[in-house]
Amino acid sequence: MNSIMLMLSDANTQWVLVGTLLLGLASGVLGSFALLRKQSLIGDAVAHAALPGICIAFLLTGERSLIVLLIGATITGLLSAYCIQYIVSSTIIKEDTAICLILSVFFGFGIVLLTKVQQLPSGNKSGLDAFIFGQAASIVGSDVKVMAGAAAILVFITAILFKEFKVITFDPEFAKGLGLPIGFLNFLFISLLVGVVVVGIQAVGVILMAALLITPAIAARYWTNSLSKMIVISGMFGAFSGVVGTMISALGQGLPTGPFIVVTATAIFVISMLFAPERGIIAKKIKQKIYYKQLNEAGTKGRVS
Amino acid sequence: MLNPVDVKNLTVAYQKKAVLKNVTFTVPEGKLIGIIGPNGAGKSTLIKAVLGLIPKASGEVKIYNKKYRAKDRIVGYVPQRGSVDWDFPTSALDVVLMGRYGHVGWFKRPSKQDNQIARECLEKVGMEGYADRQISQLSGGQQQRVFLARALAQDAKVYFMDEPFVGVDAATERAIIDLLNELKSQGKTVLVVHHDLQTVKDYFDDCLLLNVETIASGPTEQVFTMENLHQTYGGKLAFLEQGKMMVEQK
Amino acid sequence: MSYEAWILIIGSMAGITCGVVGCFLILRKLSMLADAISHTVLLGIVLAFLISQSMNGLYMLIGAAAVGLLTAVFVQLLHSSGIQEDASIGVVFTFLFAIGVILITIFADNVHLDVDHALMGEIAFVPFDLVQIGFLPPLPKAFLMLASVLIINLVIIVLFYKEFKITSFDPQMAAAIGIPVLLIHYLLMGMVSITTVASFDSVGAILVVAMLIAPGASAYLLTNKLSVMLLLSAVFGVIAAVVGYYAASYIDASISGCMAMMNGIIFLLVFLFSPSKGILSKRLPQKKLHEQIGK
Incomplete structure (x- = not known):
């Protein structure tokens, strides 16, 4: 207990907690839309595809400035999302295969570049491999401000475009009929998704970033049937996972942050799946039992009469 | 009875x-x-x-x-057409041949005779000219005929x-109904x-x-x-x- | 045999076995599940090590196959409880992978596995890790593992070719004629798991996904026959491994990364130039048509 108090009094830890809290919030919010748009795994591909972007940015500028690295990650992230959509729309290859293909090839390219970075005299100290699993502890104050600012902007944009995103998610054809610029909104949404992934990779890592998009969102889905409530709940679950995961990983030496955030989020999901009223497994089982009983009783009565 | x-x-x-x-x-x-x-x-x-x-x-x-x-x-079964992947790398004849799989049994390959039966079934639905076409290159009616041929090949x-x-x-509908009547005349139930x-x-x-x-x-x-x-x-x-x-x- | 020859042989064998299994994954729309399994076998390997306290390949295969199947079962459970499939996959694999990473970091001192190795593989060291079995000369462990998995996979595919084919093409019909669709599904998942673990030492968990999916995706764009697709996929797997190796030694970078990249390049070429399904071949007739209409 003491160690937790000690940790919380540390200024850098406080910053990191604020950062992961905002990150969890933003990814919970955008993840809800991604889930309903069935684009959850595109987030996974984008996260993996961020690796080559980070490496290229580092190789070009030779310095580890977070903003520069994030710009690199954004470019390759967007490129990967575009490639997936292009492959799906122009060939018989289905989306899952396209996602897998792009994810692994971009990641392979990233690994190639990473080996080159590590051969540089400055590369060994670059700490770029922290991006693979996330190392929240390595985040410094200035990085947190970038992260927090970006996360806040993402949430803000999503909030003002809430009803537009809602209608293009639920019924794109209808949205077209309303005269909404579908193409632009889709592009904007993918950009926001890439944005949140890119912001998150330093804390959670490229491989596990997808969890922060998916897990809080489906956990939230169990508690409500309203989109706006789902997004709020998902944002809270995400924020909670971010904070708890960061605290656990800060307790030990060199523990990666991402995996603990993911485990926390999954625990919330399992609890939701089992115990949520109405939609939870246990509640559903009970209802089904009652219904079968009624059905059987009605059946026997029917035969008698 | x-x-x-x-x-x-x-x-x-x-x-x-x-x-x-x-x-x-x-x-x-x-x-x-x-x-x-x-x-x-x-x-x-x-x-x-x-x-x-x-x-x-x-x-x-x-x-x-x-x-x-x-x-x-x-029992032979013709599911709704939506249930299959039309981009699957397979030809019309190959699809009909799948109807024989139940007869072929585990570990074995379809025989020459199975092949022959599949060809005859394609002929019965008037699709023998399309045997080697990839199935997504067939029209909706042609796809349906291939599926019927597959059911025939099941010999149920x-x-x-x-x-x-x-x-x-309309032509395919006519062809299907003729086929159903033929099955009936062979004592099958549809x-x-x-x-x-x-x-x-x-x-x-x-x-x-x-x-x-x-x-x-x-x-x-x-x-x-x-x-x-x-x-x-x-x-x-x-x-x-x-x-x-x-x-x-x- | 020379050092280089061993790497080429091992890479090619990984290319063949991944390429063949990958075709079925693509056709059954299970690519993402394979991606998930390739991540979660890490947990299987760590558990196998922690329980047996050895790096014995057999234990690793068993552990990986078990966790791989567990992944498939979990995904199936979540999916049938009403969660959409992509999200089920996302939840399950990130969780199991996270547990694997945590275990490795906690037991870092006595696990001879480090995370980088697990992700990227170390094909460069594979020829030095020799074992001797019976009267055979000492052979690289990775070679023996890949050879056994390749044989197992090929035997299974040859024996159950038509069952795999029909359950991929039309699962409803397959179930109606009494083929155990679910069993075939788990059989394939088991094959993916052991394939992943056998390739694990050489190319790493994530890049094995490239070897599983990319050759099959390229082959898919070139043929309308399943048997040809399987063959082409194996050939592409080998080409990517061989060219990837030489590219890696030329630019002095990660071998497995280059193999994955080469798979991507092959796909890009096919994507552009495939005679029937490529982008350019689709464009050209359209252009000609426009020109004709223009006249």
Whole structure:
């Protein structure tokens, strides 16, 4: 207990907690839309595809400035999302295969570049491999401000475009009929998704970033049937996972942050799946039992009469 | 005489909704039977439950007085066309050959004879010229004919067909119905999920009117009445008027 | 045999076995599940090590196959409880992978596995890790593992070719004629798991996904016959491994990364130039048509 108090009094830890809290919030919010748009795994591909972007940015500028690295990650992230959509729309290859293909090839390219970075005299100290699993502890104050600012902007944009995103998610054809610029909104949404992934990779890592998009969102889905409530709940679950995961990983030496955030989020999901009223497994089982009983009783009565 | 299909008190439920409730009917051998009812009446579900593809909540299904087992190979099934991947790397002949897989058995390859049978089945549906086409390069009607050929290749005694007439052109519809009559003349029993009330009287010897529960089943001229249609379709007027015309037509 | 020859042989064998299994994954729309399994076998390997306290390949295969199947089962459970499939996959694999990473970091001192190795593989060291079995000369462990998995996979595919084919093409029909669709599904998942673990030492968990999916995707765009697709996929797997190796030694970078990249390049070429399904071949007739209409 003491160690937790000690940790919380540390200024850098406080910053990191604020950062992961905002990150969890933003990814919970955008993840809800991604889930309903069935684009959850595109987030996974984008996260993996961020690796080559980070490496290229580092190789070009030779310095580890977070903003520069994030710009690199954004470019390759967007490129990967575009490639997936292009492959799906122009060939018989289905989306899952396209996602897998792009994810692994971009990641392979990233690994190639990473080996080159590590051969540089400055590369060994670059700490770029922290991006693979996330190392929240390595985040410094200035990085947190970038992260927090970006996360806040993402949430803000999503909030003002809430009803537009809602209608293009639920019924794109209808949205077209309303005269909404579908193409632009889709592009904007993918950009926001890439944005949140890119912001998150330093804390959670490229491989596990997808969890922060998916897990809080489906956990939230169990508690409500309203989109706006789902997004709020998902944002809270995400924020909670971010904070708890960061605290656990800060307790030990060199523990990666991402995996603990993911485990926390999954625990919330399992609890939701089992115990949520109405939609939870246990509640559903009970209802089904009652219904079968009624059905059987009605059946026997029917035969008698 | 043995009844090809005998269903008693079949109930199927998805979560809290009963899709089929106490459905009971028997089907005589060597007939064409239409399964008729509105959307959501449970027509496809009925077929799947009979074939054991989905679990039933209660009830009993017998095929030729025995519990249905796929390995007895007496049942042929033509699912709705939506259920397959049209981009699959396979040709029309190859699809028909799949109908023989039940006969070939584990670990073995289809023989020359199986190949021959598949070719004959393609010929019967008038598709022999398209044997090597990739299936996505066929029109909707042609795809449906290939699927029928596959069912023929199964060489079963009872056939279940789920909406074989949906999305096909008039020529294919004609070809399908000829084929069904040929199957009938060979003493086979064919159950067809059907949508179009106009053609019921022309196509089917027997009918099963279904809307979650059995409304009526038996010879078409007895069962296909205004009253029964009323009960089956409830207040859906368009259908009813159409139905009325059809009933009075003959 | 020379060092280089061993790497080429091992890479090619990984290419063949992944390429063949991958075709079925693509056709059954299970690519993402394979991606998931390739991540979660890490947990299987760590558990196998922690329980057996050895790096014995057999234990690793068993552990990986078990966790791989567990992944497939979990995904199936979540999916049938009403969660959409992509999200089920996302939840399950990130969780199991996270547990694997945590275990490795906690037991870092006595696990001779480090995370980088697990992700990227170390094909460069594979020829030095020799074992001797019976009267055979000492052979690289990775070679023996890949050879056994390749044989197992090929035997299974040859024996159950038509079952795999029909359950991929039309699962409803397959179930109706009495083929155990679910069993075939788990059989394939088991094959993916052991394939992943056998390739693990050489190319790493994530890059194995490239070897599983990319050759099959390229082959898919070139043929309308399943048997040809399987063959082409194996050939592409080998080409990517061989060219990837030489590219890696030329630019002095990660071998497995280059193999994955080469798979991507092959796909890009096919994507552009495939005679029937490529982008350019689709464009050209259209252009000609426009020109004709223009006249």
